[in-house]
Amino acid sequence: MSASLVSIVEVGPRDGFQPIGEFIPTALKALLIDMLYDAGIRRMEATAFVSPRAVPQMADAPQLLAHCATKPGLDIQVLVPSQRQAERALAADARHLAFVLSVSPKHNQSNVLRTPQESVEDFRAIVALLPPDAKIRLNLATSFDCPFDGPVDPAATLNLVEALAKVSAEAEYCLCDTTGRVTPDRVGDLFRSAKERFPQLRHWAFHGHDTYGLGVANALAAFNAGVSVIDSSFGGLGGCPFAPGATGNVATEDLIWTFAKMGVATGIDLSRLLEAADKAATLPGACVGGRVRDALNAQTRREEMA
Amino acid sequence: MSASLVSIVEVGPRDGFQPIGEFIPTALKALLIDMLYDAGIRRMEATAFVSPRAVPQMADAPQLLAHCATKPGLDIQVLVPSQRQAERALAADARHLAFVLSVSPKHNQSNVLRTPQESVEDFRAIVALLPPDAKIRLNLATSFDCPFDGPVDPAATLNLVEALAKVSAEAEYCLCDTTGRVTPDRVGDLFRSAKERFPQLRHWAFHGHDTYGLGVANALAAFNAGVSVIDSSFGGLGGCPFAPGATGNVATEDLIWTFAKMGVATGIDLSRLLEAADKAATLPGACVGGRVRDALNAQTRREEMA
Numbered sequence: 001m002s003a004s005l006v007s008i009v010e011v012g013p014r015d016g017f018q019p020i021g022e023f024i025p026t027a028l029k030a031l032l033i034d035m036l037y038d039a040g041i042r043r044m045e046a047t048a049f050v051s052p053r054a055v056p057q058m059a060d061a062p063q064l065l066a067h068c069a070t071k072p073g074l075d076i077q078v079l080v081p082s083q084r085q086a087e088r089a090l091a092a093d094a095r096h097l098a099f100v101l102s103v104s105p106k107h108n109q110s111n112v113l114r115t116p117q118e119s120v121e122d123f124r125a126i127v128a129l130l131p132p133d134a135k136i137r138l139n140l141a142t143s144f145d146c147p148f149d150g151p152v153d154p155a156a157t158l159n160l161v162e163a164l165a166k167v168s169a170e171a172e173y174c175l176c177d178t179t180g181r182v183t184p185d186r187v188g189d190l191f192r193s194a195k196e197r198f199p200q201l202r203h204w205a206f207h208g209h210d211t212y213g214l215g216v217a218n219a220l221a222a223f224n225a226g227v228s229v230i231d232s233s234f235g236g237l238g239g240c241p242f243a244p245g246a247t248g249n250v251a252t253e254d255l256i257w258t259f260a261k262m263g264v265a266t267g268i269d270l271s272r273l274l275e276a277a278d279k280a281a282t283l284p285g286a287c288v289g290g291r292v293r294d295a296l297n298a299q300t301r302r303e304e305m306a
Numbered sequence: 307m308s309a310s311l312v313s314i315v316e317v318g319p320r321d322g323f324q325p326i327g328e329f330i331p332t333a334l335k336a337l338l339i340d341m342l343y344d345a346g347i348r349r350m351e352a353t354a355f356v357s358p359r360a361v362p363q364m365a366d367a368p369q370l371l372a373h374c375a376t377k378p379g380l381d382i383q384v385l386v387p388s389q390r391q392a393e394r395a396l397a398a399d400a401r402h403l404a405f406v407l408s409v410s411p412k413h414n415q416s417n418v419l420r421t422p423q424e425s426v427e428d429f430r431a432i433v434a435l436l437p438p439d440a441k442i443r444l445n446l447a448t449s450f451d452c453p454f455d456g457p458v459d460p461a462a463t464l465n466l467v468e469a470l471a472k473v474s475a476e477a478e479y480c481l482c483d484t485t486g487r488v489t490p491d492r493v494g495d496l497f498r499s500a501k502e503r504f505p506q507l508r509h510w511a512f513h514g515h516d517t518y519g520l521g522v523a524n525a526l527a528a529f530n531a532g533v534s535v536i537d538s539s540f541g542g543l544g545g546c547p548f549a550p551g552a553t554g555n556v557a558t559e560d561l562i563w564t565f566a567k568m569g570v571a572t573g574i575d576l577s578r579l580l581e582a583a584d585k586a587a588t589l590p591g592a593c594v595g596g597r598v599r600d601a602l603n604a605q606t607r608r609e610e611m612a
Contacts, residue, residue, distance in 0.1 A: 180601070183567045184526055210519075213560050213597030217523035220490055254519050261489045291519030295486070 557596025
């Protein structure tokens with residue numbers, strides 16, 4: 001099954017900026033967000049409400065949220081790891097929260113100091129806080145593979161979805177390939193199983209990393225399983241600056257180039273997006289990824305040399 | 307449909323070395339071939355019989371062929387673009403020829419100075435030359451997309467296959483994505499159409515480039531359409547040294563890493579293959595590609611730092 005359009009969630013301003021050690025000035029973040037918006041991005045994980053001590057890069061979350069709120073039609077999603085941060089985000093007028101928890105107990109412990117079951121209770125508390133005009137997404141990290149424990153049993157992911165589904169059937173369920181180590185067959189299988197088992201859940205999304213070069217292949221597998229909301233990061237930002245080669249999120253430009261070739265509409269202008277990605281690539285400490293940007297830049301150079 | 311094993315054709319020694327301007331000493335080529343063989347590669351496009359004036363890098367084809375012939379169980383495929391070169395290859399004891407022609411008339415003209423129909427006649431002449439113990443593959447360049455004319459009509463590819471099928475039903479038909487611009491949906495569709503239209507052809511293969519990051523995705527699409535012979539190049543060699551970013555063949559290590567995760571046997575040892583790829587990456591003028599090598603090297607560095 002495939003749809004004729006796909007909704008890209010640009011996560012570069014959050015997942016892409018977060019691992020960059022050197023603080024990106026708020027005005028520069030805002031400029032990059034403007035460029036993304038001007039390229040046609042209409043949904044964005046714009047920042048995270050997290051401890052500024054733990055993640056100084058995200059300390060300007062309220063200012064960025066206020067900046068984004070000036071843009072008509074932009075669906076602004078902000079990451080929150082706890083009830084307390086959800087309260088902070090809502091107080092700053094966030095109306096689309098992304099709550100993150102991990103299927104893998106070890107990863108959840110490392111990431112948010114909770115068991116997955118404790119995180120389900122946090123989710124329950126956050127849902128209770130939501131004003132009527134707010135939306136929530138669930139980012140289920142390590143839905144397929146864990147950096148500590150390797151492949152994750154699909155049953156574990158489905159069981160966690162079941163516990164969460166009892167709390168909210170309205171949330172968007174985003175299954176995340178945190179390590180980039182899942183293969184397209186498993187992505188398709190898990191989404192098909194999940195959609196069959198939870199007919200009451202109508203909002204699914206996929207979030208993948210391109211570490212081993214399977215970012216686009218995995219996104220297409222999700223798309224072919226009927227998932228039309230896909231996360232990606234401009235410039236393929238999101239890698240670890242201390243481990244060259246461990247590149248980050250699948251690149252937005254790789255996805256929209258591919259979907260355009262397939263006749264699937266994204267509403268995003270590739271050349272304007274590439275301008276934003278080229279600019280992001282100049283950020284000190286940025287680890288860029290993706291392939292389409294280099295390929296098209298090389299093509300331009302060839303044409304200029306011809 | 308999927309098979310439980312896949313046969314990798316390592317094309318690095320031909321497609322990978324060919325665009326490298328600086329001559330790679332024959333002994334070094336032989337050493338890299340040895341490393342590939344020791345990693346478990348059992349089918350290889352080892353060299354090309356082409357005009358040494360036009361492609362000096364391939365001038366040592368007879369010596370390399372003789373070197374490969376010492377390796378038990380190695381299926382040694384050599385590229386030939388014309389009847390005359392096929393005669394040279396057979397005289398040097400080649401027993402597996404790969405004849406290249408292009409679906410796109412403009413590309414065929416540029417590559418071998420023939421119309422596709424003239425190349426079909428060349429193929430007929432070559433088939434007539436083959437001793438009983440020889441095999442032949444057809445590399446149908448630009449089966450999906452042409453660097454000059456863009457997307458290729460599937461009907462053009464299928465019609466060329468039809469003309470060739472009248473000459474030989476025993477040949478292996480390799481549909482090649484020369485530009486890296488095809489998407490997985492089109493790869494799957496074309497192979498399914500071809501297999502349905504030509505039930506008499508039993509040997510199919512796919513050859514793809516990773517220029518836009520779809521190399522593995524396209525190979526998997528071919529595999530899922532029942533194609534179990536896939537070309538790839540160690541280190542992702544095969545790019546154009548004058549156009550950085552225009553990377554080459556899909557990397558063998560990316561494919562075998564992915565197939566291993568999927569439980570599909572390739573018979574190839576990843577860590578030994580990576581040694582060969584690491585060595586190839588040091589060749590002066592080599593443009594390497596792929597993602598798995600960098601990701602695993604980064605992982606090793608992380609572990610060493612931990």
